[in-house]
Amino acid sequence: xxxxxxxxxxxxxxxxxxxxxxxxxxxxxxxxxxxxxxxxxxxxxxxxxxxxxxxxxxxxxxxxxxxxxxxxxxxxxxxxxxxxxxxxxxxxxxxxxxxxxxxxxxxxxxxxxxxxxxxxxxxxxxxxxxxxxxxxxxxxxxxxxxx
Amino acid sequence: xxxxxxxxxxxxxxxxxxxxxxxxxxxxxxxxxxxxxxxxxxxxxxxxxxxxxxxxxxxxxxxxxxxxxxxxxxxxxxxxxxxxxxxxxxxxxxxxxxxxxxx
Numbered sequence: 001x002x003x004x005x006x007x008x009x010x011x012x013x014x015x016x017x018x019x020x021x022x023x024x025x026x027x028x029x030x031x032x033x034x035x036x037x038x039x040x041x042x043x044x045x046x047x048x049x050x051x052x053x054x055x056x057x058x059x060x061x062x063x064x065x066x067x068x069x070x071x072x073x074x075x076x077x078x079x080x081x082x083x084x085x086x087x088x089x090x091x092x093x094x095x096x097x098x099x100x101x102x103x104x105x106x107x108x109x110x111x112x113x114x115x116x117x118x119x120x121x122x123x124x125x126x127x128x129x130x131x132x133x134x135x136x137x138x139x140x141x142x143x144x145x146x147x
Numbered sequence: 148x149x150x151x152x153x154x155x156x157x158x159x160x161x162x163x164x165x166x167x168x169x170x171x172x173x174x175x176x177x178x179x180x181x182x183x184x185x186x187x188x189x190x191x192x193x194x195x196x197x198x199x200x201x202x203x204x205x206x207x208x209x210x211x212x213x214x215x216x217x218x219x220x221x222x223x224x225x226x227x228x229x230x231x232x233x234x235x236x237x238x239x240x241x242x243x244x245x246x247x248x249x250x
Contacts, residue, residue: 022201027234033208034229035216036236 081111155218156193162214166207167197199231216242 031039083091091107156172163170175191182188211229219227220241229236 025201025205025232027232027236030208030231030234031236034212034236035238035240035242036229037239038237040235040237041233 081115083111152191152193155222156195158214159195159218162207162211163195163197166204166211167199168203170195170197212242217244220244 027039030036088107091111094110095105095107160170160172173194175193177189178192179187179189215227215229215238218224219238220243224241225239227238227241229238
């Protein structure tokens with residue numbers, strides 16, 4: 001069995017792009033202008049928000065009903081995840097916006113989909129020290145209390 | 148293979164130059180798709196791309212639409228796809244040709 005390789009090389013400073021930033025064109029705007037019938041999101045790019053259109057299409061693809069409330073395809077776990085009030089209000093807003101477009105969903109289903117997309121963008125760390133730093137977890141495994 | 152593929156490639160290239168200031172055209176590649184009878188239709192697609200200039204892109208959207216629908220209609224495509232900023236835009240219903248005005 002192979003041994004795990006630990007990267008002990010120097011950590012380089014993150015480069016910051018200070019060039020001109022252009023506004024992102026809304027995919028719905030492009031779709032309407034081109035007379036397209038369907039939009040498919042094919043690449044998740046780190047830091048890029050999922051548009052409402054792509055979210056709606058992904059939900060349409062994953063939500064299916066076996067007679068009761070539609071469930072997200074592939075979702076088996078029910079986990080409690082801490083959220084701020086602000087985040088929950090935002091999720092409710094997204095669910096309402098999607099409902100206006102004819103796609104009834106719950107804030108929990110929207111959260112599930114957004115979390116799945118966000119996780120895809122997290123690179124596998126060569127060491128876990130970066131994640132430990134972000135979470136404030138010591139190498140001994142207990143969370144540090146912040147005052 | 149599309150009849151007069153070269154004509155469409157050049158027309159697309161001219162439009163992309165307007166949108167991005169330049170265009171890159173790949174040599175024909177090999178590709179295929181399965182038709183309704185389960186037979187693979189082999190083709191030599193040509194891929195083109197440009198890095199858009201946002202203002203020019205937005206300004207040329209109507210012309211881009213016209214070109215895509217015209218190509219889909221006149222070459223009897225089942226679908227025309229545009230790839231932009233991580234999204235595929237699929238056009239399966241083509242606008243009718245504009246009537247020419249005389250006089």
